[in-house]
Ligand SMILES: NC(=O)C1=CN([C@@H]2O[C@H](COP(=O)(O)OP(=O)(O)OC[C@H]3O[C@@H](n4cnc5c(N)ncnc54)[C@H](OP(=O)(O)O)[C@@H]3O)[C@@H](O)[C@H]2O)C=CC1
């Protein structure tokens with residue numbers, strides 16, 4: 001694994017602690033802060049925040065073997081295209097249904113679900129899915145990966161900013177009637193943008209089905225604070241530009257009004273440590 005200094009030092013000293021809902025184990029892993037450690041890798045699991053996608057892909061290029069495949073395990077719908085455009089390597093997308101956090105360097109705490117959807121179906125995808133399944137991680141191959149990524153994008157846009165601004169869990173967002181009305185507006189706007197973009201998010205045939213899908217997720221990972229909430233708490237930049245910010249930007253391009261997404265994006269941006277990015 002490749003990571004930042006504090007995490008890598010902890011893993012080198014004590015191993016990687018996996019505090020999961022199924023087991024608690026310390027595993028021994030090779031760890032480095034240098035992207036050069038990816039040299040000769042056949043498969044790179046690309047798991048940085050969307051704010052780091054471009055810089056990390058660029059910095060990786062000199063070390064990627066010609067036939068290497070990159071698997072983007074990230075929220076947002078644009079990562080794989082960005083990575084493959086920069087690296088020139090086959091890049092596969094994973095939709096990640098998992099709630100996990102890093103409570104201390106070297107430790108990953110898992111609080112909900114833990115399954116992947118990967119695609120598009122094609123060379124190496126079945127083989128990679130089998131690697132995950134053999135490791136006990138549920139992994140489904142989808143020929144509609146962009147629609148699957150949009151389903152997750154709409155779930156994240158509906159819940160992450162609200163969880164962050166109010167510092168409430170997914171479950172609390174789902175159970176609060178007034179909050180749920182706002183969630184419904186985010187979903188309706190995002191679905192209209194998807195339609196205008198020619199995308200049919202899975203499990204979201206209409207606004208009612210989309211609401212049911214998002215509600216189901218709030219029950220499955222009720223105890224989780226969104227990754228956006230965790231980032232704000234740690235005073236880090238969030239992925240909001242790739243979530244509500246992306247919906248608002250595509251809405252503008254396609255002539256679809258997105259006032260609630262635009263508002264949530266602006267509020268989260270205002271709560272972040274200062275940067276100069278504009279959607
Ligand atoms: N955590 C979760 O429950 C879920 C996360 N996801 C998605 O998965 C992706 C990864 O999220 P997550 O693991 O939570 O993110 P984290 O920020 O917890 O972990 C990413 C780590 O990679 C480090 N990093 C970034 N760039 C480099 C680099 N060039 N070299 C070495 N280390 C680097 C980051 O350091 P630094 O912070 O200093 O940049 C950070 O420590 C995101 O898109 C997220 O939305 C999806 C579903 C659930």
Ligand SMILES: CC(C)(CO)C(=O)C(=O)O
Nearest residue numbers: 096097098099224226227
């Ligand atoms: C929905 C959740 C919690 C994990 O699937 C997530 O993607 C996030 O917090 O950003």
